[in-house]
Amino acid sequence: MVLLTWIAEVADEPLVLDPAxxxxxxxxxxxxxxxxxxxxxxxxxxxxxxAFERTAAAIRERVRDLGFSGVATFYVWHDEQAGQLxxxxxxxxxxxxxxxxAYVPSDHLGPVxxxxxxxxxxxxxxxxxxxxxxxxxEQTGPDPEIRPFRVWVSGVGASQ
Numbered sequence: 001m002v003l004l005t006w007i008a009e010v011a012d013e014p015l016v017l018d019p020a021x022x023x024x025x026x027x028x029x030x031x032x033x034x035x036x037x038x039x040x041x042x043x044x045x046x047x048x049x050x051a052f053e054r055t056a057a058a059i060r061e062r063v064r065d066l067g068f069s070g071v072a073t074f075y076v077w078h079d080e081q082a083g084q085l086x087x088x089x090x091x092x093x094x095x096x097x098x099x100x101x102a103y104v105p106s107d108h109l110g111p112v113x114x115x116x117x118x119x120x121x122x123x124x125x126x127x128x129x130x131x132x133x134x135x136x137x138e139q140t141g142p143d144p145e146i147r148p149f150r151v152w153v154s155g156v157g158a159s160q
Contacts (some may be wrong), residue, residue, distance in 0.1 A: 001042060003035045003085075010087060011058035017157075018067045019091040023102045026098055030088040039063070040117060048138060052076055052087070056154040059089055063156050072157030073097070077101040078148060085116050092144040094153035102148035109152040 023066040035043065056074045061074050075088040075092050091096065094105040106112070 001043060001047070003033060004038060004047060004051045006031075006033050007048070007055055007087075010053045011062070015059065015062055015066070017063065017066065017070070017072055017089070017091045019070060022092070022098060024092050026088065027054075028045060028137070029090065030086065032084045032086050034082075034084045034112075039122065043117060044096065045117060046112045048117070049109045052109055052113075052152070053154075054155060055087075060154075060156040063089075064158065069158045071159050072155070074154045074156045075105075075151050076112060077103070077111050077151040078112050078119075080115070080119070080149075083119060085113075089156060091157070092153075097151060099151075102146060103151045103155045104148045106150050112150055114150050115150075 010031050010033075014028050016025050018024055022125070045088065059074050068091075070091055071093055072089060072091050074087065074089045075094070075097060077083060078084075079086050091100070098101065
């Protein structure tokens with residue numbers, strides 16, 4: 001189960017917490033994790049959740065050892081377009097994560113992992129699921145509502 005190993009390794013990767021340079025935080029602390037078809041069927045939600053919880057605990061220890069006294073959040077989301085799980089750590093509150101779109105911070109990782117493991121065609125978006133640009137530009141009403149995605153958040157900073 002390669003995914004569980006990769007999740008554990010995230011805790012040992014370089015970690016930058018610099019509120020003055022969030023770009024460097026994002027580039028250094030963000031990881032993309034995927035699995036092959038054969039591994040996807042052998043994983044359970046509980047095992048993947050437990051692996052991320054252990055990683056969050058290890059990152060919390062590292063943040064403490066670094067002497068970082070501010071807010072820090074470890075977070076995980078399912079990037080449906082890429083067909084991957086992604087995780088990152090940033091010196092931000094859960095409601096200030098660096099996403100361009102709408103998201104919902106959550107204490108429950110299970111639904112994020114369920115969506116990832118249930119994705120039968122990771123990274124594939126059907127044409128029928130895409131909006132026609134002409135139709136969108138011709139609309140006279142309000143923009144279509146974009147459904148926020150769920151992000152699991154875990155406080156790992158000293159002032160959480």
